[in-house]
Amino acid sequence: MNSSSSASSSQTKLWNFGKRLLIALAVFVALAAVVQLNDVTKPNLVNTDGRTFMKAVVTDIVRDNVQENGSRIGDQIVALKLADGSEVTANCPNGMLFGTVCEPGMSVVVIASQTGSLSSYTVYSYDRMTAVAAFLAFFCLLLMAVGGRKGVKSVIALAATFACFLFFFFPLLMHGLSPVFAAVITATLILAMTVWLICGPTKKALAAGLASFGGVLSAGIAAEVFGRMAHLSGYNVPNIEALMFVSQNTKIDVGGLLFAGILFASLGAVLDIAMDVSAAVTEIHEENPEKTERALFKSGMRVGQDVMGTMAATLILAVFGGSLGTWVLDYVYNLPLLQLLNSNSLDIVIMQGLSGGIGVIMTVPLAAAFSALLLKHAFGTNCHASVVKPPE
Structure with missing residues (x-):
């Protein structure tokens, strides 16, 4: 028994050492890649001498x-x-x-x-530096005070998200990568970091991450289809003249920025509803492990249906609020419906809001299905255990 226990302990220590070594190596490679990626030369578009x-x-x-x-x-x-x-x-x-x-x-x-x-x-x-810093600090402190440890992790996740945009997404654009493809890569990275920081390497996190990725892709596909049907592109946006000037002096494909923005705009709401459904299905499974995969899926769908309407409304209202000035002008000038429905600015707002809503809707069955499948079939039966386990 002592010999067997000693061998098992040695195996566990070796596993933990190997895991730490792989993580350290992965972090080193990632940092080296980010440093290389940020080796870009920005053009001097405006003369700031003196x-x-x-x-x-x-x-x-x-x-x-x-x-x-x-x-x-x-x-x-x-x-x-x-x-x-x-x-x-x-x-x-x-x-x-x-x-x-x-x-x-x-x-x-x-x-x-x-x-x-x-x-x-x-x-x-x-x-405004003092006001901005104080407001940001108040937000972070409030999030940590109410959320506890998960609030602290949420603050870290937000900082990591901002870093992804600044040190990953923007340099990818400067290197000439398609904005939509760069947005998909960045969104995947943000999803992985966020769910891992908040939930750890659990089945709940994996289900929420997979469902969020599917929901974001659904929003992007819906926007692409509507854009083709309505003959809308990234060249119909109001600030296209300034963007074209940037395009002429860099490798950035400004035509894809509109659809990349839709992916990012839907990311938060999609991740929110995916986590709600996955967490609910996990709790149901813990309370009643005998529930079948089909029953868990139905429970997840019922939870998602309750949240889906408000979440889609939240996303559409956020888009509406962001373009409120345009809506007020259209209302005051009493523009005819035929003109409104064929204006680029209004159709882009409609595309952004409804595409994000479609992403939210599609996330519900995906989150319910992934949660049920992972909890009942993958990696054993312990839903809070790590996805990758050390050898026993």
């Missing part, structure tokens, strides 16, 4: 632009104290997108322009 952004504090209003009736016309002239301690006079535009209404003590961001020996300063906007 122009820098810096922080400053308003010390005085040299000339105000307020009128007798309270309106503001023209620009303010303000005195500023820059971050390096120097004091300068700057122009503050009276615009909706740039500039702000300066007051003494206000923190602002300034554009410093240098032409030869001549320097000029223009107030770009209110300094």
Whole structure:
């Protein structure tokens, strides 16, 4: 018995060492690949020679632009104290997108322009760094306080998702990879990291990941089919002129960005409903392990049907809210229905909302089916055990 126990212990230690070694090797290879992938040269699309952004504090209003009736016309002239301690006079535009209404003590961001020996300063906007950082910190702390350990993992997953876009998806575009293909790869990576961080290498996570991938692909296929039927492409978007300028100076295929965006837009809602269904089926299986595969599938479908309608509505409302300005303009101008239904901007919004909804709908049967199959047939019967087990 002692000899057998010692051999088993040695096998387990060897297995754990081999697993750690493989993980370390995989991480090293992945980091090396990411470093190589980010070795890109961005074109100089805008001449920024002699122009820098810096922080400053308003010390005085040299000339105000307020009128007798309270309106503001023209620009303010303000005195500023820059971050390096120097004091300068700057122009503050009276615009909706740039500039702000300066007051003494206000923190602002300034554009410093240098032409030869001549320097000029223009107030770009209110300094929002503190507000943005505080709001982000409050969100993370709230998520961790309510979610506990899983809240901490969710924060890590969000940070990893952002890193995937910044260090993986965008460089892939710069290397000339199709935006849709790059989106599929990135979405797969995000799904794998998110479900692994939150649930670990369990059957529940595997079922949710597979179902989410299928749902995202369904949304992409639906968007592609509708785009072909309606003769919509990534070249019908409002900012196409700026995108075409980028396309002419890089390897980015701007025509595929629209459909890549639809994949990412549906990813969160699809993953949410997939996790809901998979978690519910797992709990049902734990409470009653004798339930058949068919019964588990039906239970998952019933749970998914309850969540599906609200989740699809959530996704469509998010798309609607993102384009609310367009809807208000169309409503106020009282445009005829024939014009509305044939406008590129409105049809793209419809495509985004309904394609995402189709992805959510298709995720429900996929999550129920994968959960039932994995729990009843794959990798034994313990639904919370790791997908890959060490040798006994």
